[in-house]
Amino acid sequence: MVKPGEKDSVHLGDVPRPTLSSSQALLKIRKVGIDGTDMEINNGSYGECPTGSDYLILGHECLAVVEDIEGPSDIQKGDLVVPTVRRPDNCPNCVDGEPDMCLKGEYKEHGIKGLHGFASEFGVTDSNFLIKIPQDLEDIGVLLEPVSVAEKGLFHTFKIQERLKWSPRRALVLGSGPLGLLTTFLLRLKGLEVSTVARGVKGSLKSQLVERSGAEYVSTSEKSLNTLGLFDIIMEVTGVSSVAVDAQQLLNANGVMCFLGVYPPRTVSLDVGKVYTDLVLGNRTYFGSVNANKRDFEIGVRDIRQIEKSFPAVLRDMITKVIPLSDFKSAFYPDKGDIKILLDLSAIGKETKDTVLEDSI
Numbered sequence: 001m002v003k004p005g006e007k008d009s010v011h012l013g014d015v016p017r018p019t020l021s022s023s024q025a026l027l028k029i030r031k032v033g034i035d036g037t038d039m040e041i042n043n044g045s046y047g048e049c050p051t052g053s054d055y056l057i058l059g060h061e062c063l064a065v066v067e068d069i070e071g072p073s074d075i076q077k078g079d080l081v082v083p084t085v086r087r088p089d090n091c092p093n094c095v096d097g098e099p100d101m102c103l104k105g106e107y108k109e110h111g112i113k114g115l116h117g118f119a120s121e122f123g124v125t126d127s128n129f130l131i132k133i134p135q136d137l138e139d140i141g142v143l144l145e146p147v148s149v150a151e152k153g154l155f156h157t158f159k160i161q162e163r164l165k166w167s168p169r170r171a172l173v174l175g176s177g178p179l180g181l182l183t184t185f186l187l188r189l190k191g192l193e194v195s196t197v198a199r200g201v202k203g204s205l206k207s208q209l210v211e212r213s214g215a216e217y218v219s220t221s222e223k224s225l226n227t228l229g230l231f232d233i234i235m236e237v238t239g240v241s242s243v244a245v246d247a248q249q250l251l252n253a254n255g256v257m258c259f260l261g262v263y264p265p266r267t268v269s270l271d272v273g274k275v276y277t278d279l280v281l282g283n284r285t286y287f288g289s290v291n292a293n294k295r296d297f298e299i300g301v302r303d304i305r306q307i308e309k310s311f312p313a314v315l316r317d318m319i320t321k322v323i324p325l326s327d328f329k330s331a332f333y334p335d336k337g338d339i340k341i342l343l344d345l346s347a348i349g350k351e352t353k354d355t356v357l358e359d360s361i
């Protein structure tokens with residue numbers, strides 16, 4: 001758990017077992033993935049406690065088993081599930097099933113904003129925001145949340161481009177962290193010629209995973225971005241403004257660039273006239289994408305299976321560590337070669353109270 005707004009506040013704590021109300025499900029947590037958002041919350045950058053609580057339990061990437069469930073649902077007790085992250089407010093988009101396109105910003109997010117996460121023995125969430133995971137995907141199903149973020153970015157990329165006759169051939173992915181890799185695999189499933197760019201030199205596990213999917217790995221320490229030619233799709237995942245600005249120059253006419261990062265304040269010198277003129281004369285589109293719809297999780301389940309079939313074990317090999325909750329600190333201070341670190345919570349449960357990972361956001 002953390003104290004939101006306080007740097008390095010992540011710690012273990014005891015909390016009461018959550019209680020179930022109508023239309024909710026009690027989840028016995030199996031695995032939780034730690035990502036950049038968790039680290040930023042632990043860094044004090046953001047995060048919000050649930051009402052009435054002075055701590056926030058982290059963990060929005062989760063795989064769990066349904067322990068108990070109330071209300072009508074196609075999910076049963078004993079099912080393996082992944083909960084979606086965001087819960088709606090009362091804006092028109094949220095009311096219409098699009099909390100990921102929220103207009104008011106009063107939504108809540110498990111483990112991030114106003115709702116506890118799942119780095120705990122048990123968690124509670126709304127029954128109709130659960131995605132059923134087939135048993136054969138048990139060891140990689142926890143990747144569904146980051147997959148859903150990539151799925152949404154790509155779903156909107158192709159939806160936007162229905163505006164014209166468009167046959168994309170080349171795609172550029174900026175970044176080779178978990179989200180960059182997952183985006184690479186999904187673009188390869190679509191049959192695109194993909195270049196994935198990152199700072200690390202070739203030969204690393206990240207570069208091997210990129211190449212196992214049939215994409216090209218480009219190290220910016222060996223090759224400059226401006227030698228790569230033009231791309232029909234650019235997916236910006238680094239969250240580095242200078243990289244995003246440089247890559248904008250690589251967008252082909254009629255191309256689309258999707259921003260999936262969060263960008264710290266940065267002032268850059270830029271010929272804005274050229275950027276806007278290129279935008280107009282090339283019918284180019286730049287757009288941002290956050291969170292994911294339930295639809296993106298559902299498409300993600302199908303695509304996780306397809307990725308494993310087409311590029312054997314790339315998802316399994318992305319998971320570089322599975323650690324017990326007691327070792328949680330190593331997830332927040334990963335080794336250089338780590339890609340995705342999971343907390344294994346399936347072993348806890350002997351205590352009368354739940355041991356949880358709090359973040360003081």
Ligand SMILES: [Zn+2]
Pocket residue numbers: 088089090091092093094095099101102103104105106107
């Ligand atoms: Zn809303």
